[in-house]
Amino acid sequence: MTTTAREIHLASRPDGWPTPDNFRLVEVPVPTPGPGQILVRNTVMSVDPYMRGRMNDVKSYVAPFRLDAPLDGGAVGEVVASEADGVKPGDLVLHGLGWRDYAVLDATAARVVDPAQAPATAYLGALGLTGQTAYAGLVDVAGMKPGETVFVSAAAGAVGSLAGQIAKLKGAGRVIGSAGSAAKVDRLRALGFDAAFNYKDRPVGEALKEAAPDGIDVYFDNVGGDHLEAAISSMRPHGRAAICGMIAQYNSTEPPAAPRNLALLIGKRLTLRGFLVGDHAGIRDQFVADMSGWLRSGEIQSDETVVDGLENAPGAFLGLLRGENLGKMLVRI
């Protein structure tokens, strides 16, 4: 076995859009597990938009990444050494120490997953927090009801594409998606979205009014800004927005100009609610049951964009922020 491990460190904090210079590949000795710990060789890791927020040195719901230390995030890997009861070498585990090829962690912080049930990548995507985020946003946060019209932004992304498909499966009357390229728009139609548009072609508000002439009931927000303004404008009375992300402004150095139509919240009795999947553990069993079935039956298709090599993880993350992914962005290590 190799004695050298590699990690991606945060070399500097970005101001606006991150660049490759903000990351550094560092070689370290392969760590040794202590009592109760396991050594995992990571095989796949997740890059996610929320990580951009952690690159800033600001207090938020999750601690910022530390400078000159490895980044972290969702990963799946194979246990190569174990000092813990109940986890043995060869087990596949899901855990939170991505951005490195070898991780040592307490066995209690890892979850053994079954590769016979689903491929390793599914535990980071459709069957993991990504899928659960889409499910929680629609079911718990927006309280979507059958027959309603649902709009999903960044709908070709990991969470968005699942949110749109889940909406259809839960009985939405009409599901509309926005994305940033013609190819993504085509993909949304293939996934069963009733309408889809490229937000780079024309104003979001105009495109949304055409796609949903009778208005929308639920907005699953991954973008913020002009998308949120358009959604508020198109909402029918008692509409709800589940606010999952606002990628439009993660790299912005200026405060956003939109939405400027919040006064509509009153007359239309609208609700905007931000959420984090961690608060919705109560739906986990229902989610796993539903999603496992949908994946088995092929009713849900889980798109993945896979980049090879830990050294390319920063590039994969930057590509994600630029919208180069279709579905879940993953790095195979």
Place this chain on the structure above:
Amino acid sequence: MTTTAREIHLASRPDGWPTPDNFRLVEVPVPTPGPGQILVRNTVMSVDPYMRGRMNDVKSYVAPFRLDAPLDGGAVGEVVASEADGVKPGDLVLHGLGWRDYAVLDATAARVVDPAQAPATAYLGALGLTGQTAYAGLVDVAGMKPGETVFVSAAAGAVGSLAGQIAKLKGAGRVIGSAGSAAKVDRLRALGFDAAFNYKDRPVGEALKEAAPDGIDVYFDNVGGDHLEAAISSMRPHGRAAICGMIAQYNSTEPPAAPRNLALLIGKRLTLRGFLVGDHAGIRDQFVADMSGWLRSGEIQSDETVVDGLENAPGAFLGLLRGENLGKMLVRI
């Protein structure tokens, strides 16, 4: 009995701030009630911020005022003629045809009220939709819990001053109010607000952080714009805003620049919810029971600013928009 009645008509629609020219005093014959109808001599009427929206020709939750026709709104008056069973001359009734000294309406659209229980003005204010709006916003919409910190904007206004007092009576740990003059701030302190500030003295965000150094849980919004931005910024995790009004922008011809910090909704899991009191009829009995008791015991003080004469109703309304009222703005006819 006089045979001439007076009405205030909408003479033109304002662009931005309304002026006296937008109104016209018109003399008409005193109308005659038909079968099932009553003739009411109004004694007091309400002017409310939401009426500004009705002066615009835009679709909203309530129809716009018509040009060259009388405005309408809450009023209390004495029945002077009745062609309806169950309502007799001399009865005091609450109804929706203000802005005139004589009103004819179906008896089913009026509610007989008891002047022995409360003064006529209370049925337009603390015991009426004004009080019910404050109560519904706190209890139903924001779901305020004992011990929480509550911020109320336009807190010396009709709804705001009741919202703050109700919050204290429902067990809020700390209640903070903003208002637009030193005299109003003094009044808020006398009403039992734990802290109050004049938003014209300095940035709202700065004043709020000082008044609530540990943050707020509930925001009762009557103002929007920079007040809402400051509230979002000061909110603790799982904070809720009950959005009742956005008077800061009712007369604006430009879209508002704030709030620009909606991305905080996600990490802090905040909820912004617009509401109209009409959707919260379910709490009416509880509200009437609570409020009647509080008014009897003196635990709630209901401020009123009364202007005399129907001809001065437009001036009272313009004064309300400029914040010249303390508590409920009323016109005695």
